Structure formats: C-alpha cells, structure tokens
Amino acid sequence: MRLKPEGTSSGGELALLGQIRQRAGRATGGGVRLGIGDDCALLRLRAGEELAVTTDLSITERHFRLDWHPAEAVGHRALARGLSDLAAMGARPVAAFLSLGLPRELTKAQGRRRPWVTGFLDGLLNLAEAQETPLAGGDLAESPVALADIVLVGAVARGKALLRSGARPGDVLYVTGKLGGAAAGLARLAELAGASGLSERSVGSRALKIPKKFVAELAAHLYPQPRIAQGLWLVRRGLASAAIDLSDGLSTDLAHLCEESGVAAEVDEAALPVHGAASLAQALNGGEDYELLFTAPASTRVPRAIGGVAVTQIGRMVPVRKGRPRVVLVSGRDKQALEPRGWEHFS
Amino acid sequence: MRLKPEGTSSGGELALLGQIRQRAGRATGGGVRLGIGDDCALLRLRAGEELAVTTDLSITERHFRLDWHPAEAVGHRALARGLSDLAAMGARPVAAFLSLGLPRELTKAQGRRRPWVTGFLDGLLNLAEAQETPLAGGDLAESPVALADIVLVGAVARGKALLRSGARPGDVLYVTGKLGGAAAGLARLAELAGASGLSERSVGSRALKIPKKFVAELAAHLYPQPRIAQGLWLVRRGLASAAIDLSDGLSTDLAHLCEESGVAAEVDEAALPVHGAASLAQALNGGEDYELLFTAPASTRVPRAIGGVAVTQIGRMVPVRKGRPRVVLVSGRDKQALEPRGWEHFS
Numbered sequence: 001m002r003l004k005p006e007g008t009s010s011g012g013e014l015a016l017l018g019q020i021r022q023r024a025g026r027a028t029g030g031g032v033r034l035g036i037g038d039d040c041a042l043l044r045l046r047a048g049e050e051l052a053v054t055t056d057l058s059i060t061e062r063h064f065r066l067d068w069h070p071a072e073a074v075g076h077r078a079l080a081r082g083l084s085d086l087a088a089m090g091a092r093p094v095a096a097f098l099s100l101g102l103p104r105e106l107t108k109a110q111g112r113r114r115p116w117v118t119g120f121l122d123g124l125l126n127l128a129e130a131q132e133t134p135l136a137g138g139d140l141a142e143s144p145v146a147l148a149d150i151v152l153v154g155a156v157a158r159g160k161a162l163l164r165s166g167a168r169p170g171d172v173l174y175v176t177g178k179l180g181g182a183a184a185g186l187a188r189l190a191e192l193a194g195a196s197g198l199s200e201r202s203v204g205s206r207a208l209k210i211p212k213k214f215v216a217e218l219a220a221h222l223y224p225q226p227r228i229a230q231g232l233w234l235v236r237r238g239l240a241s242a243a244i245d246l247s248d249g250l251s252t253d254l255a256h257l258c259e260e261s262g263v264a265a266e267v268d269e270a271a272l273p274v275h276g277a278a279s280l281a282q283a284l285n286g287g288e289d290y291e292l293l294f295t296a297p298a299s300t301r302v303p304r305a306i307g308g309v310a311v312t313q314i315g316r317m318v319p320v321r322k323g324r325p326r327v328v329l330v331s332g333r334d335k336q337a338l339e340p341r342g343w344e345h346f347s
Numbered sequence: 348m349r350l351k352p353e354g355t356s357s358g359g360e361l362a363l364l365g366q367i368r369q370r371a372g373r374a375t376g377g378g379v380r381l382g383i384g385d386d387c388a389l390l391r392l393r394a395g396e397e398l399a400v401t402t403d404l405s406i407t408e409r410h411f412r413l414d415w416h417p418a419e420a421v422g423h424r425a426l427a428r429g430l431s432d433l434a435a436m437g438a439r440p441v442a443a444f445l446s447l448g449l450p451r452e453l454t455k456a457q458g459r460r461r462p463w464v465t466g467f468l469d470g471l472l473n474l475a476e477a478q479e480t481p482l483a484g485g486d487l488a489e490s491p492v493a494l495a496d497i498v499l500v501g502a503v504a505r506g507k508a509l510l511r512s513g514a515r516p517g518d519v520l521y522v523t524g525k526l527g528g529a530a531a532g533l534a535r536l537a538e539l540a541g542a543s544g545l546s547e548r549s550v551g552s553r554a555l556k557i558p559k560k561f562v563a564e565l566a567a568h569l570y571p572q573p574r575i576a577q578g579l580w581l582v583r584r585g586l587a588s589a590a591i592d593l594s595d596g597l598s599t600d601l602a603h604l605c606e607e608s609g610v611a612a613e614v615d616e617a618a619l620p621v622h623g624a625a626s627l628a629q630a631l632n633g634g635e636d637y638e639l640l641f642t643a644p645a646s647t648r649v650p651r652a653i654g655g656v657a658v659t660q661i662g663r664m665v666p667v668r669k670g671r672p673r674v675v676l677v678s679g680r681d682k683q684a685l686e687p688r689g690w691e692h693f694s
Contacts, residue, residue, distance in 0.1 A: 039401060039433075042508055045398070054498070057486040088386035140404075147448065149496035
C-alpha cells in the first residue's frame with residue numbers, strides 16, 4: 001500500500017501515515033509538484049538537468065541492530081546512504097521515498113517509551129530537512145523484520161554527473177574528511193553492547209543506552225554526513241574526473257573505481273587521513289564513512305577543503321600493468337597489494 | 348550495497364549481480380543514460396515532461412507466499428504493482444529499480460531446481476520487457492525473509508497526469524477490464540494449497556504445483572496486466588478527470604478517489620463487470636485486479652474498449668451530502684452504503 005492520506009479506512013497504517021504525512025508536510029514546492037497522497041509523486045527538474053536515482057535497502061541484523069542502534073540513528077543512516085550516492089554523482093537531492101516494513105510492535109508505544117518508528121522518522125526527517133530533501137512518498141507494510149528501502153531522486157546538469165569511469169593514469173586521488181571513523185564507532189558500539197549484556201536475541205526489547213562520553217566517538221558511525229555540498233561543488237567547478245562514495249570501504253570502493261575506469265591506483269599510507277579513533281585497517285577496509293573518493297588531473301588545483309570539509313591527496317592513478325595488483329599500498333619504500341576487504345553480502 | 352558490475356571482489360552477491368546485469372542488459376538507450384554499475388542511474392526525460400515516481404514493497408507472507416506463488420509470479424506481481432501506479436497517472440515507464448532482500452537459500456539451486464531468484468527475475472524481466480521498462484538499478488541484501496521493493500520512474504507531459512483529485516459531481520465512473528478475478532484466483536490458490544497439505548511452515552521447501560486446468564483461472568491473480576497503454580491513451584485524449592488503480596479493492600480505492608476529489612459516488616451493481624470466476628463481494632472488495640478506475644465528464648464520449656481492454660460505465664459521481672454515505676451501491680431500487688472493505692495493513 002502506498003503512503004496515502006487519511007481516508008475513509010481506519011486502522012494502524014493510517015495513524016502511522018498521518019504521522020509521516022504531518023512530519024513530511026505535503027512536500028510540495030521545490031521540485032515536488034505532488035507529494036504523498038496519489039498513486040505516484042510528481043517531480044519536476046530544471047531545464048537542462050537529468051535525473052540521478054538510487055535505492056538503498058537497510059535490514060535489521062544486516063545494516064543495523066535494534067538493540068544497538070538508537071532508532072534516530074537507523075533513520076539517519078538509511079537516508080544518509082542514499083544521499084551519499086547522490087553526492088558521489090554530484091547531484092542535488094530533489095526528493096526521497098521510503099518503503100518501510102515494520103513488525104507491529106515497533107509502531108506502538110512501549111510503556112512510557114514512544115514508538116520506535118517515531119524515533120526512526122525523527123532521524124530520517126531531520127537529515128532530510130538539513131539536506132533540503134522532501135519525503136515525497138513511499139510504501140508501508142507489516143514485516144516480520146524491520147527494514148527500510150530508501151530511494152533518492154536527484155538532478156544534475158546533463159552530461160556533468162561524476163562517474164566512476166572517468167579516472168585516467170596520471171590523475172591524483174583525493175578523499176574528503178577522515179577514514180575509518182565509522183568502523184571504529186561500530187567496534188565501540190559492539191563493545192558497549194557486550195558490556196551491557198545485549199545480544200541479537202534481545203532485539204527490540206531494549207536499546208543500548210550510550211554513555212555521554214562516547215557520543216562524539218560514535219557520531220561517525222551513527223550520524224554520518226553525506227557530502228552533498230562537496231559533490232555539487234566538484235560538478236560546478238568541473239574539477240573531478242571520477243568519483244565514488246566510500247560506503248563499503250576504501251579498498252573495495254577504490255577497486256570499483258579502478259575497474260570502471262580501466263586504471264590502477266597507488267595509495268600512500270602516510271597520507272591517509274585516518275580518523276583519530278581508527279586503526280589503519282579500519283581506515284582501509286571499514287565501510288560506511290560516506291566520504292567522497294575522487295580523482296582529478298594532476299594539473300588541476302584542488303583546494304584543501306571544500307565547504308569546511310578537508311580534502312586530502314592520498315595517491316595517484318596509474319596504468320594497469322599485467323602481473324601488478326590493481327591497487328597498491330605504498331608504505332615508505334614498500335609496495336604491497338591492497339586487496340578489497342570491504343563489506344560484501346552473500347559472500 | 349548497490350547493483351554493481353562484477354568487480355574485483357568475489358562472492359555470491361557478484362554472481363547474482365552478474366545474472367541480473369546480464370538479463371537486464373546495460374539498460375542504456377531510451378530514457379536510461381547510465382544503468383546498473385555506478386552510484387546512481389542517470390535518466391533523461393523528454394522536453395516538457397515531469398516525473399512520476401512510486402515505490403511498492405512486497406514481503407513474503409504478506410504479499411506473496413513462497414509455498415503458494417511460483418517465483419515467476421512473485422517477480423511479475425512485484426513489478427505489476429508499480430507499473431499499475433504509473434498507469435493510474437497516465438505516465439509512460441522510463442525505468443524500474445529493484446531492491447531485493449533474500450535468504451541465502453533462495454539464491455542457490457535446490458538439487459535439480461534452479462535458484463528461486465532466477466524464476467523471480469524471469470517473471471519480473473519478462474513483464475519489464477513487455478512494457479518496455481528497463482531495469483536500471485537497485486540494491487541487494489541478504490535478508491531473513493524474502494522481500495522486493497520496486498521503484499518505478501515514469502514520465503508524463505507537465506500538468507497532464509491523471510490525479511485522484513479531479514473528479515466532479517456529474518462525472519461518470521468507468522472501470523477497465525473485469526473485477527474480482529485476482530481475489531477469486533487467490534481463493535482458488537489457497538484451496539489448491541490446502542488440498543496439497545501446504546502450510547506457512549513449508550515455506551520455500553516446495554512450491555505448489557498448479558494443475559493445468561487452473562492456470563487460466565489463476566492468471567488474473569498470478570499475472571495481472573498493468574493498464575499502461577490505457578493510462579497513456581486517457582492522457583493523450585485528455586478524457587479522464589480523475590483516476591486510480593484498483594490495488595486494494597474497488598470499495599477502498601473508490602473511497603480514496605472520492606476523498607481526494609471531495610465528492611461522493613454511486614455504483615450500479617448490475618453494471619459491474621464481475622469476473623467470470625468471482626463473486627460480487629470479490630468484485631467489490633477484492634484487491635490486486637490492477638484495473639483502472641477513472642471518471643470523465645458526462646459529455647465526454649468514452650469508447651467501450653481501449654487498446655483491446657473493455658471499458659465499463661459503473662456509476663457516477665455525486666455531491667457529498669451530510670448523513671449520506673460517501674459511496675453508495677445501487678441495486679435496483681435499493682441503495683446501501685458501500686463501506687471500504689479492501690485490504691489494509693497494520694489494521
């Protein structure tokens with residue numbers, strides 16, 4: 001069933017829809033001509049733009065845990081994943097859509113605690129507001145496990161989107177922000193959960209209370225910031241030859257970029273902007289940092305920061321050579337293969 | 348993780364992605380400038396068009412059963428739901444996206460039987476091909492239950508989309524095709540499953556073998572035909588004042604249309620095109636027929652068939668009057684309230 005207005009029917013879905021609709025507003029204005037309430041949403045682009053579309057599925061036990069992650073963080077992270085895909089193309093967000101499957105108990109208040117879904121929507125809609133991304137529609141269903149599929153529709157000037165396939169030998173490799181913070185945060189979260197005796201089996205019955213002193217350390221994991229402004233800036237200036245977002249981990253995402261561009265890469269270990277709480281392994285292979293990895297010709301002047309976020313030169317693109325690893329990690333005089341060790345499903 | 352090309356990683360997801368990508372093609376051409384393989388797909392509209400976007404979540408035990416529904420039908424039905432939303436707006440399909448969550452065993456061959464997901468993709472992609480709707484991207488994840496979120500992106504001339512909100516008192520109410528066939532098919536399916544001793548608990552272990560003599564009777568339920576051509580025709584001719592697709596059942600969907608248009612309706616029982624296998628109750632309240640329900644001014648000449656599908660006049664729109672039910676069923680001289688008894692989640 002689609003997100004529909006409170007109609008003549010009654011029941012729990014309508015109450016939840018009413019809540020979403022109230023919070024999302026009728027979501028017209030901007031690119032949204034018609035939001036929640038018809039068979040489809042209607043969106044408009046500006047002249048000369050094309051569409052960028054991405055979907056990201058988040059499932060409990062796989063992308064989040066009800067006993068570890070605050071509901072607000074689950075909502076934030078679900079939307080951040082999709083926004084980060086738009087950022088990697090240099091697209092501006094036009095609208096988001098949410099398909100939400102929930103066990104019934106997550107839609108109901110538990111004693112004094114408000115329903116889980118209310119926290120989830122808070123986290124999602126706060127980020128949507130900050131990134132000027134109206135929630136324009138979606139779907140709801142009862143589900144044995146909590147899951148959220150987020151769809152982002154963005155717009156970018158025709159032919160100007162940042163692709164994975166544009167890197168050339170000689171290009172310089174850059175990354176925004178810090179690396180490994182999300183993986184370090186997740187490790188800390190697991191440690192806190194272990195100490196408080198939580199397990200997969202206590203799902204939904206209670207959520208981990210995060211001690212104040214760890215809130216900042218966990219932020220990179222719980223509330224990652226998609227680099228929309230940075231992607232837009234790169235497109236506007238026409239600086240980048242290729243880009244990808246770091247969702248699965250540097251080693252894996254860089255391999256994807258190399259594969260699509262038909263090039264190889266060298267990464268300078270000493271140059272990596274490793275997050276203060278993270279290990280080198282977390283910086284190389286930890287996913288979900290949602291920073292941008294991009295390339296630019298060596299002749300291009302790339303600033304040290306874009307929109308307040310640091311930009312670091314971490315290596316270079318080189319020709320593919322038979323017998324040489326696709327991605328090499330350079331540590332002083334030592335060179336070794338950097339195998340993709342990021343996250344993959346069904347492996 | 349997004350649908351990505353076979354890259355440097357290895358594992359089950361890539362094999363499945365390879366299969367999807369091979370079947371979907373690189374899906375460029377038409378409105379798809381860049382399909383599976385980057386952070387987002389890139390789509391282009393024609394001049395003067397706006398976008399129609401819809402998402403539909405299908406979850407096992409809720410929208411389909413692994414022990415009742417052939418895998419091909421699950422794939423077909425998931426896509427048909429989304430296409431039907433586009434049809435209801437009069438939009439042409441531009442691209443589909445699929446977020447697929449599957450238990451691992453559904454991605455693997457079971458003895459001599461091919462993997463469930465192969466049948467699912469067959470059903471989905473056959474309909475996609477028939478409706479000229481390229482699969483341009485999506486997401487994959489392992490999931491404890493099988494689920495598919497389908498996103499449809501369509502295009503319609505600016506300001507010309509069929510809305511739920513345009514019906515006026517005096518308009519005539521029309522429906523395409525037959526009503527209740529899907530509900531009758533589902534009832535038959537349940538009967539066949541009961542007779543063969545299947546239960547919810549046998550999920551995935553074996554699928555119901557449908558006897559040949561029931562294939563035609565079950566078609567309305569297993570392989571509904573979204574009315575894309577009929578929706579496009581209505582927009583092209585500018586005939587309809589409002590439209591909705593029959594996903595939840597005539598009584599519920601007509602109530603939505605009335606609500607959004609601020610009108611009431613009278614339905615003539617004798618005029619209803621009840622499916623040969625269906626009861627009146629199934630025609631009124633059975634969902635998933637995916638026919639179009641639309642209104643047009645009484646002065647408009649609406650043909651008896653559009654694109655080979657019958658169009659039947661089933662009632663009229665009337666002003667809302669206090670104390671009178673929103674929707675009334677007229678049977679000879681008798682008038683009674685037609686309460687929305689279609690399908691609703693979380694109720």
